[in-house]
Amino acid sequence: MTSSAHRPRRSVLYMPGANTRALEKAKTLPADSLIFDLEDAVAPDAKEEARANVCAAAKAGGYGQREICIRINGLDTEWGLDDLKAAVEAGPDAILAPKVIDGGDIDRLDDAMTRAGAPADMQLWVMIEMPKAILQIQDIAEAVGRTRLTTFVMGTNDLAKELRASAKPNRQLAFGTALSMSMLAARAYDIVAIDGVFNDIKDEHGLRAECEEGAAMGFDGKTLIHPSQVETANEVFAPSPAEVEQAHAVIAAFADPENAGKGVLKVNGKMTELLHLEEAKRIVAVSEAIEAMAE
Incomplete structure (x- = not known):
């Protein structure tokens, strides 16, 4: 088993939980990490079916050395607590929680994982995607010493919505402060930092440029929305x-x-x-x- 401290997380690919074919295909993809998604990628009327699909896939395994993470719905939603309980039982490497805003959220998530029976080595990843999270990023990061928190995942699409901002023509204009503050907190508290997604699947040049920008900022890897993006992220975020x-x-x-x-x-x-x-x-x-x- 690869040491968690040096585990490659160059490519972190979202897989929609309602798509069983995608979950199966993921076993053949060269992504370092897979996020089985129960949140944004799943319509409300498909949440329970997606939960069953994802948990069955995680339990069955067959993903080799790929790191498996399950993104749950927020604990303040009608699906969140059931998601968390089922996800913990399925035994992934990590649980990913959306829309955290302060250290108290991390404590509540960690406590809920403990109550659900999560082992001590099951990681907690969190989405950094709300303006309040950026303003309180140090408070969030400080929870790393007392909880299962290991990883920040930048949610740039939600940030764009909340900020009424656009990544075009220059992502740094919209997200530079949020990305930089998150990176500072991640490195100050020894937290893994994964860059946000690139939405234009057909724009290979744009993807590479954004991967190179993220790598230059210090990110450990990039979240991805399509298998075609994996190769580029693997190349850019690997040591040359x-x-x-x-x-x-x-x-x-x-x-x-x-x-x-x-x-x-x-x-x-x-x-x-x-x-x-x-x-x-x-x-x-x-x-x-x-x-x-x-x-």
Whole structure:
């Protein structure tokens, strides 16, 4: 099993819970993580059927090393608590909750998971998609030390609705503050951060550009709405061969007895400090985890 700390989450693909064919097809897709969706992708009159489909699929397994997450409806909806209880029983790697706004929400979700019988290692992921969540992002992040919280998932479509904003022509104009504040909180509290979706399935160039922007901001991966987007996200959010080669060189340089006690070295012509050693080890660990998942 891949270490959760270095588990690749380059591609996190939403799968509509009402579509049993899609849930089955997911077993063949090269996505790192799958979100079985009971919320936005499911019409109100199909919620219970979708819940049964998703939980049956999660229980049956067959998804290999892909990480399985079930997105429930909010606990304040008529479906939320039943979703959570059934999802916990189905035994996914994580539960994803929508529309959280503060640390109290995280505590309530964690308590509900405990009451439903969730094991300690079942993760809690949360959607960051409400203006109040951005204003209280540190309060949310601080819950990581006392709850199952591990992951932020940016809900840029809901943010667009709430802000009356548009990702075009420049996503940063609409979401730059929200994305940056969420990333700051994620890194400050060692939380995984997954970028929001790209809606235009046919625009491969736009998808790549947005993946590259998200990677440059520090996101660990991207949520996706179609299998055709997986390959691009996997490529962009993986360490490049050059990065992996340099990381190995940095690790070797600091391990050389001749460099014992040195805090700064020149590695392949680049000034390298001890702080770069930690990042080099992370890059190598993620690269090895990606290779292991492909076997």
